[in-house]
Amino acid sequence: MKKLMTGNEAFAYGAYINGVRVGAAYPGTPSSEIMDNFSKYPGVFAEWSPNEKVSMDVAIGAAYAGTRAMCAMKHVGLNVAADSFFYAVYTGIKAGLVIVCADDPDMHSSQNEQDNRNYAKFAKCAMLEPSDSEEAKEFTGIALDMSEQFEAPVLVRSVTRLSHSSSPVVVTEKSPPPPPEEPPLYERDAQRYVMVPSNARRRHPVVEERLKKMAEFAETMPINYIEPGDKSLGIVSAGVSYQYAKEVFPNATFLKLGMVYPLPEKLIREFASQVETVIVVEELDPFLEEQLQLMGIKVRGKDIFPMIGEFSPSLVRRCAVNAGLIESPEIPPEINTNLERPIRPPMLCPGCGHRSLFHVLREAGVLITGDIGCYTLGWAPPLSGMHTTGCMGASIGVAHGIDKGGVKDDVVAVLGDSTFLHSGIHPLIDVLYNRGSTTTIISDNSATAMTGFQEHPGTGKTLQNETTKQVDAEKLVRGIGFEKVDVCDPYDIDRMAEILQDHLKSGEPSVIIARHPCVLNAKEKKEAPVVDPEICINCGICLDIGCSPLVQEDEHIRIDTMLCNGCGLCVKVCPQEAIIEK
């Protein structure tokens, strides 16, 4: 039977049917749904960890203990988890450990477009790269088997167009292997698992030797194969780029690589000897191309296809035509238009508590260091509520640094509740320890909202919907030693503004928890206010809160009642009192 699955569903399914029983992740687009889906299978343990590094350690621990494990993250999540990932390559593992990481070419929802294939080479770890959902399922199983065969973690790479695309997957009746009847005894082997220098020195040769053996194994893997075709053109490709290349070069000879590191050199040489021209079609970095060049194979790639942004069949075809590899298709006449089509960027939802907070911060004129989450959308005009955003947890350290650098501006750090628990605690300790005076605002909507409302340690629920201890942010920061701490609902903009001024003037390190649960997650919706057309002078001041239901018409402002959430912020900011709560 075939079932349509997204790549992420297929990774989860592949992990389940191949006996993974421990999964850990921190949500991040486009990878979040992998652990969401895995957690629903019977007999598995799945968790949202506070961050990717923790999730990596958890998965490594399970694999040390002899239980197959999976860890999933977005590309930049592996930066957070890299320290753990690297030691696991050295120690190796006992049961299969698969690490799925999803790159985001074109940065649909990310701060950079790093090519995580480089991590495979960097850490000396094997990496498989599926090109559709069926392969996502299959390669997850192959990765687990390989991981046990070589006693090492194996990376599986996804990209947005695999994770978030759907294609048919063969669903089997096969159930996963049953768990052992008796809990296994942990095999204590300190020389292998304690990475003090003397032990690590013994492990490094193991890593190098293993990599050589994996390269030999690559020659025999059925997922690396040649598809015979026209000998004048030989295309080397992997992952979703392979699918685009198949559309554009239907008749070429293909070398389809299921494993992108280490490479099957003999197979590649055999392929190269069969064809007149070797061309690598790969998104982002010339990862395969450079390895082929080092083998002394004459190859083209990045002189034809870009290194920046995401591929598509349109783009691959355009580049191939420009390079003279294929004939230009008969295309309909170009569409010439100068019709203005206004952009529709993502924006804070109507009723979002972050909006009220940013309104208060803008009025105060403070410098704002930001972080990663829904609230990052507040950077754009008209709210213009963020002046820096780099990565998860950066806001507080950057604010402290700006402060110590010495500027006239008042600086506040803004980050969300999930981000705070991800990587905000250590920089907050730093502010206190190093006698800083930064005011940190935790804009708390009580969910990991941007990635799909996942639970986190502050929500009181686990990924598998169990009730658990709830980390109380206020108690936590007081426990660290902060004395100036206030909690306020940002909907109360007057109180919020007062607290902010009090904190800024105090010169003390301080924390404000601005808490209003995400209205989408809490399904909170009140009746829309109405504009009194007799009073409204159409000044447009309410439009400065950047709330989509507010529409400026010829005579006065109108509120789109279908979009409006009834938060009442516009009622509070209207200087004419023309917007009236119902």
Next chain:
Amino acid sequence: MINIDFLMAGVGGQGTILASNILAQVGLDLGYDVKKAEVHGMAQRGGQVDSHVRWGDKVHSPLVEENNVDYIIGFEMLEASRFPHFLKQGGAALINDYRINPPVVNLGTATYPSKQEIEALLLSRAEKVYWIEGTEIARDLGNPAMVGVVLLGALSNLVGGDQEVWLKVIGQMVPPKFVELNKEAFLAGRKVTV
């Protein structure tokens, strides 16, 4: 080689993704190879949401190609107007006669194109542009969020496939208590394009 490509364009929250899931499943049930792609994440509410659905004997790319799309299904007028260059000559556009202003229009810094301008633009490739009162039909039936199913009803007349297959998939994919209402919405949409 049979290949039918669809491009759905809407605004976050309009149900574009559910509709594209239904369309992809119908394709599979009709015996096609199917792929579907969309971007979500930053576009949860109020942002641009595009979804590509491909039916064919063999489908490689999950993304549709410019100059090759058979049907553009616009959940919102402006969103439909962004993709005329994806249409193949002689393709068709089905557009929900519904406007959601982007913030820049509300702020008065940009102009929303007129219906005539949008239609003319799409007609530079499309053989026909169908305007569908989708949101209104869905609202009359009790829930404007069913607009996607209304549009699929209209589309089903053009692409064919047994009505029962469409209805079965809708029954499987919408929440159980809304199945009957959604089937009604589909049938109402089906009356529009014939």
